[in-house]
Ligand SMILES: NC(=O)C1=CN([C@@H]2O[C@H](COP(=O)(O)OP(=O)(O)OC[C@H]3O[C@@H](n4cnc5c(N)ncnc54)[C@H](OP(=O)(O)O)[C@@H]3O)[C@@H](O)[C@H]2O)[C@H](O)CC1
């Protein structure tokens with residue numbers, strides 16, 4: 001699903017208004033009705049007090065129009081205008097008048113006013129700022145936001161939590177509304193998925209307000225979120241008259257004394273994801289563990305406790321390197337020599353990444369379209385420190401461009417970057433923050449490449465399947481007990497699930513069906 005920048009949303013508004021020959025306040029009305037339907041379906045006329053805090057722009061206008069619909073259906077509302085500027089938007093004013101026509105007189109709040117009392121069981125609708133925030137809110141608005149938080153009431157934010165910018169990080173965390181739920185128009189926003197800003201969003205849902213679908217589909221975006229709909233077209237079905245050679249040979253280079261488990265996990269994962277053959281290249285101390293734990297795999301060995309040379313006669317289709325590798329001087333030299341002769345794009349993880357960041361000149365030796373899979377600390381060693389998520393993305397994009405590599409930034413929403421585009425994964429859970437899950441991911445991606453997936457597809461699809469396997473197995477074992485081997489075992493279920501459960505219909509469609 002595409003994630004649009006604020007300017008693209010404003011442009012889509014303009015285009016839709018012209019094409020459909022409607023007014024901008026009709027679009028606002030559409031947005032407000034969608035929110036009203038959402039609330040009404042859940043609240044069923046409950047007499048809970050709803051406090052609507054509305055700014056003076058179009059986000060506030062949405063709130064004012066919503067207030068009118070709630071009032072018309074008998075809800076117990078209090079409308080508060082957060083009067084932070086004299087520059088009220090046209091559609092805000094139209095909706096203010098419509099409220100007044102119905103004898104609803106909002107409470108105007110400014111720097112000199114007492115804030116309204118809010119009870120813990122009330123509901124707050126946050127329509128103070130939307131995607132138009134362009135500077136830090138005044139101190140009194142920050143105090144108001146603090147007042148909202150102190151009430152402990154449920155907060156429903158319109159479009160985005162007020163105080164979040166769409167393209168940068170706020171300098172004052174107190175100026176940001178913590179939303180229990182966000183109803184976002186047309187598409188989710190990038191900030192919902194970044195660690196610095198995602199913390200302000202409990203849950204989110206998208207409401208279709210009728211922006212022109214053709215315009216949206218023709219609009220090129222920098223950011224996409226990846227769910228089942230996005231990965232399904234990548235899937236390569238298994239054909240009848242084929243054999244193990246058809247599905248490629250994965251080579252997993254890694255392991256050292258005490259870290260042979262990493263090689264076992266990666267090698268097994270490459271087979272579990274469908275590689276026809278797999279070979280583990282490990283130091284001798286890994287020979288028996290590997291042959292015992294993964295009888296399906298072949299094993300090549302080198303010196304005793306760590307890899308001191310990388311040479312082989314096999315012809316793999318994909319190579320994953322780095323898991324459990326260690327950073328001994330001889331290993332670094334072996335890796336460097338290997339890079340001189342190797343032509344296949346690599347999947348590099350763990351100590352492979354550490355060696356690269358300690359010896360940056362080796363980065364130039366990586367074949368084009370190699371995949372690097374750092375967690376945040378490893379990323380920092382590669383690209384340097386960053387100031388906030390947007391700076392991190394900028395630096396990561398520049399890095400991926402400079403070395404023509406796919407960069408996978410592991411985290412709560414794992415992010416894949418390539419060729420200036422960013423793909424945000426939606427599967428996975430906190431239970432996966434545990435030893436060995438990265439090794440499994442390396443094996444998964446290597447195994448996909450062995451089967452002929454190009455680097456970017458292998459990265460996106462592999463991250464999705466790995467997360468989905470984690471999500472499926474966590475339901476049986478729970479967050480705390482989830483182990484990397486459990487993910488391995490669930491990879492097959494993740495594949496089957498691709499075709500089993502249709503992706504949930506967007507909520508507003510369900511709503512219309514129920515109502516109609
Ligand atoms: N297609 C859609 O998604 C639709 C979305 N709608 C809603 O519209 C908002 C965006 O509305 P907009 O009026 O552009 O912006 P805001 O409501 O977020 O902000 C209003 C103005 O406030 C000024 N501003 C910005 N930051 C501050 C600040 N810190 N202090 C005071 N004032 C501030 C700014 O104007 P300036 O000229 O003063 O710079 C903003 O313009 C979107 O989020 C949706 O909720 C439509 O209703 C339907 C279509």
Ligand SMILES: [K+]
Nearest residue numbers: 126129160162
């Ligand atoms: K808001």
